[in-house]
Amino acid sequence: KIPKICVIEGDGIGKEVIPETVRILKEIGDFEFIYEHAGYECFKRCGDAIPEKTLKTAKECDAILFGAVSTPKLDETERKPYKSPILTLRKELDLYANVRPIHKLDNSDSSNNIDFIIIRENTEGLYSGVEYYDEEKELAISERHISKKGSKRIIKFAFEYAVKHHRKKVSCIHKSNILRITDGLFLNIFNEFKEKYKNEYNIEGNDYLVDATAMYILKSPQMFDVIVTTNLFGDILSDEASGLLGGLGLAPSANIGDNYGLFEPVHGSAPDIAGKGVANPIAAVLSASMMLYYLDMKEKSRLLKDAVKQVLAHKDITPDLGGNLKTKEVSDKIIEELRKI
Amino acid sequence: KIPKICVIEGDGIGKEVIPETVRILKEIGDFEFIYEHAGYECFKRCGDAIPEKTLKTAKECDAILFGAVSTPKLDETERKPYKSPILTLRKELDLYANVRPIHKLDNSDSSNNIDFIIIRENTEGLYSGVEYYDEEKELAISERHISKKGSKRIIKFAFEYAVKHHRKKVSCIHKSNILRITDGLFLNIFNEFKEKYKNEYNIEGNDYLVDATAMYILKSPQMFDVIVTTNLFGDILSDEASGLLGGLGLAPSANIGDNYGLFEPVHGSAPDIAGKGVANPIAAVLSASMMLYYLDMKEKSRLLKDAVKQVLAHKDITPDLGGNLKTKEVSDKIIEELRKI
Ligand SMILES: CC(C)[C@H](C(=O)O)[C@@H](O)C(=O)O
Ligand SMILES: CC(C)[C@H](C(=O)O)[C@@H](O)C(=O)O
Numbered sequence: 001k002i003p004k005i006c007v008i009e010g011d012g013i014g015k016e017v018i019p020e021t022v023r024i025l026k027e028i029g030d031f032e033f034i035y036e037h038a039g040y041e042c043f044k045r046c047g048d049a050i051p052e053k054t055l056k057t058a059k060e061c062d063a064i065l066f067g068a069v070s071t072p073k074l075d076e077t078e079r080k081p082y083k084s085p086i087l088t089l090r091k092e093l094d095l096y097a098n099v100r101p102i103h104k105l106d107n108s109d110s111s112n113n114i115d116f117i118i119i120r121e122n123t124e125g126l127y128s129g130v131e132y133y134d135e136e137k138e139l140a141i142s143e144r145h146i147s148k149k150g151s152k153r154i155i156k157f158a159f160e161y162a163v164k165h166h167r168k169k170v171s172c173i174h175k176s177n178i179l180r181i182t183d184g185l186f187l188n189i190f191n192e193f194k195e196k197y198k199n200e201y202n203i204e205g206n207d208y209l210v211d212a213t214a215m216y217i218l219k220s221p222q223m224f225d226v227i228v229t230t231n232l233f234g235d236i237l238s239d240e241a242s243g244l245l246g247g248l249g250l251a252p253s254a255n256i257g258d259n260y261g262l263f264e265p266v267h268g269s270a271p272d273i274a275g276k277g278v279a280n281p282i283a284a285v286l287s288a289s290m291m292l293y294y295l296d297m298k299e300k301s302r303l304l305k306d307a308v309k310q311v312l313a314h315k316d317i318t319p320d321l322g323g324n325l326k327t328k329e330v331s332d333k334i335i336e337e338l339r340k341i
Numbered sequence: 342k343i344p345k346i347c348v349i350e351g352d353g354i355g356k357e358v359i360p361e362t363v364r365i366l367k368e369i370g371d372f373e374f375i376y377e378h379a380g381y382e383c384f385k386r387c388g389d390a391i392p393e394k395t396l397k398t399a400k401e402c403d404a405i406l407f408g409a410v411s412t413p414k415l416d417e418t419e420r421k422p423y424k425s426p427i428l429t430l431r432k433e434l435d436l437y438a439n440v441r442p443i444h445k446l447d448n449s450d451s452s453n454n455i456d457f458i459i460i461r462e463n464t465e466g467l468y469s470g471v472e473y474y475d476e477e478k479e480l481a482i483s484e485r486h487i488s489k490k491g492s493k494r495i496i497k498f499a500f501e502y503a504v505k506h507h508r509k510k511v512s513c514i515h516k517s518n519i520l521r522i523t524d525g526l527f528l529n530i531f532n533e534f535k536e537k538y539k540n541e542y543n544i545e546g547n548d549y550l551v552d553a554t555a556m557y558i559l560k561s562p563q564m565f566d567v568i569v570t571t572n573l574f575g576d577i578l579s580d581e582a583s584g585l586l587g588g589l590g591l592a593p594s595a596n597i598g599d600n601y602g603l604f605e606p607v608h609g610s611a612p613d614i615a616g617k618g619v620a621n622p623i624a625a626v627l628s629a630s631m632m633l634y635y636l637d638m639k640e641k642s643r644l645l646k647d648a649v650k651q652v653l654a655h656k657d658i659t660p661d662l663g664g665n666l667k668t669k670e671v672s673d674k675i676i677e678e679l680r681k682i
Contacts, residue, residue, distance in 0.1 A: 071518045081521075084518065087519075126485065126516075126519065126520060127519055131520065131521060131522035131523060132522060133522055133526070137488070138488060138489035138490065139486060139487070139488045139489070140486075140487045140488070140522045140523040140525075140526040141484050141485065141486055141487075141522070141523065142484075142485040142487075142520050142522060142523040143482050143483075143484060143485070144467065144482065144483040144484070144485060145480060145481075145482055146480070146481045146482075146483075147478070147479060147480045147481070148479035148480070149479065175467075175573065175576075177412050177425065178428075178467065178468055178573070179467060179472065179483045180422075180472060181472035181473060181474055181481045181482070181483060182472060182481040182482065182483040184481075185474070185481040210576075210577055211576045211577050211579075211580035211581075212580060214555065214577045214578070214580050214581035214584075215580045215581055215583060215584040215588075215589070216584075217559075217581070218558075218559050218581055218584035218585070219584040219588065232516065232519070233577075235516075235551075235552045236551055236552050236555045236574075236577060237555070238552075239552035239553060239555050239556045240552075240555035240556055240558070240559055240581060242556060243555075243556040243557075243559035243560040244559070247556075247560065248556070
């Protein structure tokens with residue numbers, strides 16, 4: 001059976017890196033690609049950031065390949081508020097696990113090996129959407145929601161991930177000294193799972209405060225293996241960590257639920273370089289490699305990652321990494337490498 | 342008039358770095374030091390993390406020099422919950438501005454100069470203390486409070502700081518694409534002040550998302566001048582940034598309100614190295630230098646900072662920085678430098 005991929009290019013450089021990724025995927029195997037719209041341009045054109053049809057197709061496919069969408073500045077003049085389609089997709093498809101590998105692929109110095117995974121809860125926390133303004137008190141309030149069910153499933157996901165990928169340690173990141181109720185709950189649930197996975201799989205569990213972790217990621221990232229954390233902490237820490245890779249141009253991600261999987265580069269639509277043909281396609285290509293793994297095409301997934309490694313080793317890179325190749329040229333090099341294997 | 346300093350050593354290495362800092366201050370000028378208790382040991386001894394008497398003295402003095410306190414793991418068996426005294430002090434004395442300079446003092450390579458300030462709102466945000474658990478929904482909720490008054494005063498503080506310290510740019514860090522109401526308010530207020538300070542003082546204002554900022558601090562910290570942000574974002578970003586300095590051993594901070602000022606190293610009580618006499622006193626000493634500035638002893642403040650610079654230049658440092666001096670030996674070196682001037 002040929003896998004059906006829902007392709008959402010989105011805005012800006014999403015429209016540059018995704019077509020190249022599709023071209024590379026065609027080199028690797030047979031897929032059916034179904035194109036749908038979403039994003040700010042789509043919003044301006046049809047009034048919807050993500051049309052019903054896109055959601056429907058997404059649900060009918062075996063996986064979703066997503067580019068990037070623009071998030072305009074808050075604009076009160078807009079008739080209908082713009083909500084980022086990626087948030088809608090995460091919510092509607094219940095993609096509760098955001099998986100972000102921080103793996104330095106261009107590292108020859110193996111003593112300095114950076115290779116960890118950030119697993120971020122992707123549906124609640126400060127992304128609850130519950131916010132209001134108390135006129136009388138002149139006080140704005142956002143609610144941070146941590147549910148028992150939401151915590152259990154993401155923490156379980158993280159430990160299962162560790163088992164499957166032969167990882168040795170899961171670290172829970174929190175701020176339970178301040179957020180005693182919400183992160184207290186999260187940490188308590190983590191500690192229950194920790195026992196179980198220690199006994200049954202010999203996987204270690206430990207925990208750190210989010211502020212300390214932000215420093216450790218900068219100073220000693222080698223100490224991490226699998227990180228599990230709440231939504232916004234994961235957002236912040238994974239962007240920070242992508243800096244270790246040389247920037248967002250190399251950072252892939254997966255949004256996984258029990259029924260669907262969506263794969264997207266961590267970078268945004270990058271309006272400053274959009275249209276110039278110089279966007280780095282590698283984050284999108286590595287996201288596609290994660291998609292292949294998800295589709296149970298593990299060997300092809302590995303081949304694609306290896307091809308990217310070669311291209312990085314040869315310094316066939318775009319300007320963001322200090323090279324001078326164009327998006328298409330880097331993709332050509334990746335295809336060349338694939339053909340060699 | 343001799344300044345009265347309330348000295349709170351606290352726990353762990355607080356009891357090692359603060360006495361040394363006091364010894365150094367005595368070298369520099371005349372002060373009256375009044376010692377008070379707070380912290381986890383105090384809590385275990387007298388049932389109070391911070392006794393009334395400590396708060397009273399703190400309010401009667403011209404400034405407070407604070408060491409570090411231990412935060413025990415959540416322990417349900419404790420009769421009375423332990424609340425960190427630093428939080429009580431920030432709240433009780435309304436110390437709404439947490440000022441954390443990120444200045445690389447041991448940098449000979451001036452092309453790579455890191456010198457910015459993080460100004461963190463210090464009384465509200467996710468530190469509101471409003472949290473509860475909904476049994477039926479099995480949902481824990483923490484409220485993030487952003488008030489108009491709280492935002493105005495911290496943003497004004499940041500711009501005034503920029504004027505006074507001849508800084509050129511203030512960057513507002515937020516997540517207004519998700520926290521539309523709370524960070525929308527914060528950003529809107531920032532944008533109002535931005536206009537005014539651009540016109541009157543030619544100070545630039547701009548804003549970045551907190552996730553992107555976490556990456557920029559790692560990859561290109563030179564882009565920052567003054568940062569202003571909400572409580573927990575400031576907590577995370579300032580710990581991250583202290584990694585740029587070589588760790589928490591060099592990171593000082595000030596907690597400032599309209600009536601009081603409290604000065605503390607960013608590091609904690611460090612139980613792992615406490616009692617060994619190897620704690621790095623420099624973060625505490627630099628906090629004392631910030632205290633001198635606050636007490637309008639600007640020249641002495643600068644002298645103390647210069648003495649620390651010399652000691653770093655000579656690599657007279659503790660093990661955390663790769664040296665082998667003891668706490669007391671580093672302090673001796675600082676005093677030597679002060680005597681040279
Ligand atoms: C675009 C934005 C809503 C999104 C987020 O905050 O989750 C992005 O930063 C990400 O990390 O995927
Ligand atoms: C000790 C803790 C409560 C405190 C905080 O979270 O503010 C600390 O991390 C800090 O940054 O001063």
